[in-house]
Amino acid sequence: MDASEREFDVIVWGATGFTGRLVAEYLLGRYGVGGELRWAMAGRNSEKLAAVRADLGRDAGKDVDALPILTGDSADQGSLEALAAKTRVVCTTVGPYATYGSGLVEACAKLGTDYCDLAGEVQWMRRMIDAHEATATASGARIVHACGFDSIPSDLGTFFLQREMRARHGTPARHVKLRVKASQGGASGGTIASMLHMLDEVEKDPSIRGILADPYALNPADRRSGPDRNEALAPTKDDDFDGWVGMFVMAGINTRVVRRSNVLLGDLYGADFRYDEAILTGGGPLGYAKALGLGAGTGGVMALMSVGPIRRGLSRFLPKPGEGPSKAQREAGFFDLEFHGEHPDDRGKSLRARVTGDRDPGYGSTSKMLAEAAVCLAKDEPATGGGFWTPASAMSDALITRLVERAGLTFTIEGE
Ligand SMILES: NC(=O)c1ccc[n+]([C@@H]2O[C@H](COP(=O)([O-])OP(=O)(O)OC[C@H]3O[C@@H](n4cnc5c(N)ncnc54)[C@H](OP(=O)(O)O)[C@@H]3O)[C@@H](O)[C@H]2O)c1
Known part of the structure; x- marks a missing residue:
């Protein structure tokens, strides 16, 4: 199936973690449930996910029952592929990435699913590029590491x-x-x-x-x-x-x-x-x-x-x-x-x-940056093809615009 016809625009993988929860909170506040952005929360424990979803709904004063919850495990490659096959973009906060992240990159590269994360582990990013660049280029998956305060x-x-x-x-x-x-x-x-x-x-x-x-x-x-x-x-x-x-x-x-x-x-x-x-x-x-x-x-x-x-x-x-x-x-x-x-x-x-x-x-701004990077990949149709990109080479002006309009960042030339 063409990635544009998939069930979701964005899946937040790791939504029960400290940063993943903030990403989900931001998406709920900004895009709601059942609106223009089709998104879901995912993790390894459905009860924990349901509890986080209920907390977020209560804090935001929103009905979140229709917000989908998906489960998988980083040790179960089939579950990661099933997740990647459902969405245009996976945004992941399941780390340390060098411990838990490799299978998801492999799944996204294979299935042509766009991907963004908060990895700051240079040695792991190097390994991922070397292992999966050819597959991602062929499948059309845009893999973008380092979508938080780093970098x-x-x-x-x-x-x-x-x-x-x-x-x-x-x-x-x-x-x-x-x-x-x-x-x-x-x-x-x-x-x-x-x-x-x-x-x-x-x-x-x-x-x-x-x-x-x-x-x-x-x-x-x-x-x-x-x-x-x-x-x-x-x-x-x-x-x-x-x-x-x-x-x-x-x-x-x-x-x-x-x-x-x-x-x-x-x-x-x-x-x-x-x-x-x-x-x-x-x-x-x-x-x-x-x-x-x-x-x-x-x-x-x-x-x-x-x-x-x-x-x-x-x-x-x-x-x-x-x-x-x-x-x-x-x-x-x-x-x-x-x-x-x-x-x-x-x-x-x-x-x-x-x-x-x-x-x-590290968290308040990072969660907004990661969330908008995921939405940018899903909605702004960056012109880049598949492969391992950086935030600037994949999303450039489209992401700057999002971050300024929605995520509390400013980009200015001094003296003006
Ligand atoms: N670059 C930046 O700017 C930046 C900023 C912030 C964070 N980070 C990075 O983001 C990552 C997350 O940080 P955090 O503080 O949010 O971590 P955290 O609170 O420990 O969250 C980790 C998440 O991973 C999940 N997880 C662990 N093992 C799993 C498995 N086998 N299968 C599926 N999910 C699993 C946890 O699920 P459970 O809830 O079920 O345990 C949790 O949702 C770290 O690597 C951190 O370095 C980077």
């Missing part, structure tokens, strides 16, 4: 800035820098489980360290080198921002996605494009000390957590799967990112863009 603001922010550079100056910026000006949020048990799982994988297979340290790890095989280097832990003086910058822990994912976008977009940002991300810590000795602290903190935590027994011991005190920041914390959260695009010949023509979000980055 939509980075990816679409860079796309937005480069489009403006081209429109105004006829050339892309040679070097784009993302600087985190401010953000507020917390981490969920599921995110922590994914990070711990990644360290487990590295312990079992040290070659994964090489993938994680490769700035071009997600690029096609013939484009796996370039001018960028892996992120440094040491503070750097950034004259464009008149201060010090320090390690941004998400840069190891986002930069790989943005560099892949450039290749998939046909070098829209230039063949020698450079991209990096860091946190702005301010000027003077205090700015330096903060940047030093970020690098030392990240390096120290990673070194400590790399030791298996310490990692397993400390993980008992961290949030468990299903737990995460409260509603009040999510609503008080936000993010504010600045992009600097350097004109190749004339610094006076360099351009600044800003991307902001109105909820905590």
Whole structure:
């Protein structure tokens, strides 16, 4: 059956989890039940799904009895294929993806079903691309990883800035820098489980360290080198921002996605494009000390957590799967990112863009971004064919428009 004739537009896989529930809450609030978007909640436990559905209905003051519930299990490939065959798009929050996600990618690639997720596990995304790209290309399935805070603001922010550079100056910026000006949020048990799982994988297979340290790890095989280097832990003086910058822990994912976008977009940002991300810590000795602290903190935590027994011991005190920041914390959260695009010949023509979000980055904003990415794949008919895409290369302007109109994000050029 043609994917456009399927029963559902979007299935939310993992709707009982911390983030999946927020995705379902958003879809219910925005699109309702029985309206223009045909969507369903799915998970492994029908009673838990029914309880979540009832909670969401009560909180929203909506009748949710007609909202379909579907079940399956990530360990049962037949159930994943049955799910994928029913819908145009699966959006999944069942993670750690490296533990529970591979079968669903395989099923979607096989059945020509579009797919989006919140994966930040670069080594797993690399494995999925290598294993299923040919199948997805043949079936027409558009597979899009990293549709949350990792890496939509980075990816679409860079796309937005480069489009403006081209429109105004006829050339892309040679070097784009993302600087985190401010953000507020917390981490969920599921995110922590994914990070711990990644360290487990590295312990079992040290070659994964090489993938994680490769700035071009997600690029096609013939484009796996370039001018960028892996992120440094040491503070750097950034004259464009008149201060010090320090390690941004998400840069190891986002930069790989943005560099892949450039290749998939046909070098829209230039063949020698450079991209990096860091946190702005301010000027003077205090700015330096903060940047030093970020690098030392990240390096120290990673070194400590790399030791298996310490990692397993400390993980008992961290949030468990299903737990995460409260509603009040999510609503008080936000993010504010600045992009600097350097004109190749004339610094006076360099351009600044800003991307902001109105909820905590990891969950409040992420759930809206993932939901709108899924609706965009289902409803906006992106021109891309099957294969493994990035948010910018698959959905570009259509998704920016959705995020601005519906999901509380802003994309602006500074000074306007
Ligand atoms: N990139 C980003 O910006 C970003 C932001 C937030 C989260 N994330 C990622 O999103 C993922 C989910 O995070 P979370 O905090 O929402 O996790 P969570 O609360 O632990 O939810 C995990 C979900 O997976 C389901 N699940 C577990 N094992 C399963 C199986 N065998 N078959 C089917 N379903 C299964 C759970 O079902 P039950 O309810 O039945 O246990 C639950 O619905 C993590 O990988 C996290 O790293 C990424």
